[in-house]
Amino acid sequence: MSLKVEHLTGGYGQVPVIKDLTFTVPDGSIVGLIGLNGAGKSTTIKHLIGLLKPQAGTINLNDVDLAADTDAYHQQMAYVPETPVLYPELTLREHIDLTIMAYNLDAKAAWERANQMLKTFRLDNKLDWFPDNFSKGMKQKVMIVTAFMTNAKLFIIDEPFTGLDPLGVHDLIEIVEQKRDAGASILMSTHILATAQQYADRFLLLNNGVIRADGTLADLKAQFNLPSADLDEIYLTMTKED
Amino acid sequence: MLELWKSRVRTHQQQQAKYLRLVFNDHFVLVLIILFGAGLYAYSQFIRQMSVVPWWLIPGLALILTIAATFGRLATLVEAADQVFLLPQAKNFLKYLFKARRYSMGLPTVVLLLLSGASWPLLAKLHQGWPALLTLAIGLLVFKDADLWMQLLMLYRVKVARGFNRLTLFAIVFIAVLLGLYLHPALTMILALGLDGVMRWRLADWFATAPLDYDGMIQSESDRMGRIYRFYNLFTDVPGLNGQVKRRKYLDWLTAFVSKKPANTWRFIYLRGFLRGTEYSGLYIRLTVIGAVILALIQQWWLALLLGIVFIYLVGFQLLPFYYQYDEIIFTHLFPVGQAQKQRSFQRLVAVLLGLETVIFAAAALIVGQWLTAGAIGLAGLVFVAAFTWWYLPLRFNTLRK
Numbered sequence: 001m002s003l004k005v006e007h008l009t010g011g012y013g014q015v016p017v018i019k020d021l022t023f024t025v026p027d028g029s030i031v032g033l034i035g036l037n038g039a040g041k042s043t044t045i046k047h048l049i050g051l052l053k054p055q056a057g058t059i060n061l062n063d064v065d066l067a068a069d070t071d072a073y074h075q076q077m078a079y080v081p082e083t084p085v086l087y088p089e090l091t092l093r094e095h096i097d098l099t100i101m102a103y104n105l106d107a108k109a110a111w112e113r114a115n116q117m118l119k120t121f122r123l124d125n126k127l128d129w130f131p132d133n134f135s136k137g138m139k140q141k142v143m144i145v146t147a148f149m150t151n152a153k154l155f156i157i158d159e160p161f162t163g164l165d166p167l168g169v170h171d172l173i174e175i176v177e178q179k180r181d182a183g184a185s186i187l188m189s190t191h192i193l194a195t196a197q198q199y200a201d202r203f204l205l206l207n208n209g210v211i212r213a214d215g216t217l218a219d220l221k222a223q224f225n226l227p228s229a230d231l232d233e234i235y236l237t238m239t240k241e242d
Numbered sequence: 243m244l245e246l247w248k249s250r251v252r253t254h255q256q257q258q259a260k261y262l263r264l265v266f267n268d269h270f271v272l273v274l275i276i277l278f279g280a281g282l283y284a285y286s287q288f289i290r291q292m293s294v295v296p297w298w299l300i301p302g303l304a305l306i307l308t309i310a311a312t313f314g315r316l317a318t319l320v321e322a323a324d325q326v327f328l329l330p331q332a333k334n335f336l337k338y339l340f341k342a343r344r345y346s347m348g349l350p351t352v353v354l355l356l357l358s359g360a361s362w363p364l365l366a367k368l369h370q371g372w373p374a375l376l377t378l379a380i381g382l383l384v385f386k387d388a389d390l391w392m393q394l395l396m397l398y399r400v401k402v403a404r405g406f407n408r409l410t411l412f413a414i415v416f417i418a419v420l421l422g423l424y425l426h427p428a429l430t431m432i433l434a435l436g437l438d439g440v441m442r443w444r445l446a447d448w449f450a451t452a453p454l455d456y457d458g459m460i461q462s463e464s465d466r467m468g469r470i471y472r473f474y475n476l477f478t479d480v481p482g483l484n485g486q487v488k489r490r491k492y493l494d495w496l497t498a499f500v501s502k503k504p505a506n507t508w509r510f511i512y513l514r515g516f517l518r519g520t521e522y523s524g525l526y527i528r529l530t531v532i533g534a535v536i537l538a539l540i541q542q543w544w545l546a547l548l549l550g551i552v553f554i555y556l557v558g559f560q561l562l563p564f565y566y567q568y569d570e571i572i573f574t575h576l577f578p579v580g581q582a583q584k585q586r587s588f589q590r591l592v593a594v595l596l597g598l599e600t601v602i603f604a605a606a607a608l609i610v611g612q613w614l615t616a617g618a619i620g621l622a623g624l625v626f627v628a629a630f631t632w633w634y635l636p637l638r639f640n641t642l643r644k
Contacts, residue, residue: 049576075578085571087511088487089518097502098511102577104504130487 002027002185003048003154008057010047016055017043018209025154025185030176032196033189034231035206036239041189042082044206045158048187049079061154075103078152082159084139086132092142093127099146114149120171121145136163148175155179157188161195173199197231205238212238243334247341250319261474273552280549284540289363303364304419310357311382311415312408314350316393318342318463325456332454339397343390354382374427381422381430385415388438391445397459400452486520493517507579508587515567516591522564529557530599534606543615550603550619551626558596558630564588565639585639589631596627 003025011017018040025031035041046052048059050066050073059066059073066073090098100110118124121141126134131142140163147155155176161169176186177199190196196203203220205213213223213234221227224234266274292299318339328335358379365374389411395402414437422430496517500509516522533553540546565588568574574584600623607616 049572051572051575071578071580074576077576079572079576081572085573087515087568087571089515090511091489094510094514098507101502101504101507101510102573102579104578107502130489132487 002062003187004058004060005048006058006060008044008047008054008059010052010054010057011043012052016209018047018206021057021211023204023211023214025187026202027153027185028180028183029201030180030186030188030199032200032203033187033206034191034193034196034203034235035189039206040209041206042158043209045079045156045187045189048156049077050074076152077154077156078147078150080140080143080147080155080157080160082162084136084143086139086142088130088132090130091128092123092131095131095142095146096149099149103150103152105150110149114145117145117148117175120175121168137165137168140164141168144172144175148179153184155184155186157186159189159191161190161192169195193231193235203231205235207238207241212241243331243338244341247319247338251345254317254319265474273556276548276552280545283545285360289367292367295367299364300368300423301420303361304416304423307357307361307378307382307419308412308416310354311350311386311389312412313353314346314386314390315462315466316343316390316397317346317466318397318459320460320463322460322464325460329456332456335454336449339394343394346390347387350386351383354386355379358382368423370427377431378419378422378427381418381427381434384431384434384438385411385418388434388441391438391441395445395448397455397462398449398452399455400448402448487518488520490518504579505583506587507577508584509590511568511574512564512587512591516564516595519567522561525560526557526595526599529553529560530602533599534602537603537615537619538606538610538612540615541612543612543618546607546612546615547618547622550600550623553603554596554599554623554626555630557599558592558627561592561595562635562638585636589635592635593627593631596630597624600624600627 005024006022008021009016009019021044033041033044043052047054048066050059050070054067061073061076064072064076086095087098096111096114099105100107115124118127121138121144123138123141123145131139134142140160144160147157157176160172164172173195176188180186180201188196188200197217202216203214204211205220213220215223217231220231220234221229224237226234226237229237319342358375361378362375365378389408392406392408392411396407414433418430418433421433422428497513500506500513502510530553533550536553537546537550540549565585600620603623604616604620607613607619
């Protein structure tokens with residue numbers, strides 16, 4: 001079950017950016033996707049959400065193939081992009097209504113979940129404003145609310161912590177952990193290694209478009225032969241390899 | 243500095259050429275030719291039917307010529323970064339701006355000459371000959387020259403005189419043209435030459451000590467380019483230029499017509515986008531009002547019908563880019579609703595908007611008692627809207643997708 005990626009090769013033009021990636025994001029776990037700028041994190045994510053067409057390989061979520069049934073695949077996933085994108089003409093309330101319509105959610109239950117998160121993020125008094133005029137961090141919070149109010153089985157979060165205040169980071173991690181405990185899979189790309197080490201269950205280390213290492217922190221320590229290292233040191237070791 | 247000006251003009255002209263090609267696409271040229279022909283016909287009818295010269299002819303003509311003379315701003319082609327990088331060149335900037343002023347004279351010259359030519363039959367009605375036409379044209383051009391000197395002066399922090407601004411200048415132009423038309427246009431030319439001569443004579447003194455107002459210059463240039471791009475944006479997509487969004491709470495009752503269910507996802511977005519964005523709703527309202535007024539004024543039913551259809555087509559055609567408005571927003575690709583719904587929703591919006599426009603046109607004709615025109619536009623318009631929405635739109639979106 002969960003997200004299964006097999007032999008995924010792809011990129012923007014003819015030249016592949018990511019090469020032969022095979023990994024899984026199991027149910028009930030948080031996987032940290034880690035790599036330098038240009039390592040292929042965003043390209044991987046673009047493939048996983050179906051914005052790019054793979055040159056080879058398959059992407060499969062709970063037995064639904066992305067290429068075969070895109071709508072059913074999308075129904076099961078939610079995405080928080082690196083830079084918030086919002087509809088300039090829609091209010092915060094309408095963004096939530098729109099999400100309910102697009103994912104065919106039960107309005108009452110979905111609004112309950114949304115209201116709870118809006119309260120946490122102190123956005124509950126701004127429902128009739130245009131979020132497009134919010135600050136970067138507040139926009140990011142809107143994106144988080146609209147993603148996590150769905151019943152998705154897989155959440156893909158790209159660089160979630162940039163622009164969030166410390167309280168927001170804390171609240172986001174709490175929401176993510178709740179979803180994990182409810183059985184969802186979460187794939188999170190980040191540069192903030194200390195936070196990743198603390199909360200992610202598994203790690204996917206990407207370097208030059210290939211997976212350098214994959215597993216729990218203990219697995220990584222064994223693979224790199226660094227028994228007492230933390231994620232930071234492992235990461236630096238990896239970047240010095242080539 | 244002169245090299246800088248040359249390279250700026252080159253890139254500017256390349257840019258404009260690129261956009262003008264998009265503006266004057268084959269559809270639009272066809273429509274323009276029809277409108278131009280209709281305009282000429284109406285103008286010739288207007289002159290033929292005028293047996294006595296009405297009292298408002300001279301003030302009206304003077305007003306039109308004055309307004310035409312206001313067209314054409316000083317194109318400085320400066321960029322925001324100039325403020326930092328060219329700050330040490332402030333003294334030399336004058337040479338650059340002299341070039342810019344001469345360049346800015348080009349387009350207004352063409353416009354004013356064409357318009358003077360067009361006023362020839364009216365001058366004949368006023369029993370004036372070709373010397374009148376010639377002196378009037380020269381007078382207008384010299385006034386434009388003075389106007390551009392004035393615009394250039396205003397880029398400098400210089401105190402010339404109280405009331406020294408474009409409004410005063412064009413009040414003078416209006417009076418001069420008015421006097422010229424009542425007596426003889428040579429008078430207009432003499433007044434223009436006098437004003438321009440005094441300004442040119444005093445220029446050296448004014449520029450000698452004045453500091454350049456970089457901020458104001460950059461601001462006015464970006465306003466000017468903004469206006470041009472907004473115009474282009476009516477026809478094509480100008481990158482980096484998006485219409486503003488207004489809340490318009492008083493229109494919220496309209497959104498209640500679309501119920502919140504998954505099948506309406508795209509209608510939900512499109513309806514709000516249309517009502518609150520200024521770009522497409524503004525265009526729709528402008529063209530509908532202009533069209534309705536023109537139709538109410540036209541006597542021949544077949545001409546009114548033709549123009550009515552042209553206006554409906556113009557609005558429909560210019561609404562097309564709205565279809566792609568949200569393609570940049572990643573979520574529209576991630577929603578688990580198919581693309582078919584997007585196209586259906588857009589067709590529905592276009593059908594409702596153009597249908598409403600047709601009804602308004604027919605009503606405008608009815609109000610002035612042209613029941614034949616109203617009937618023709620109502621029937622033919624609805625047929626046209628149906629064909630445009632359900633035959634042309636799918637065809638177009640499908641060919642573009644391939």
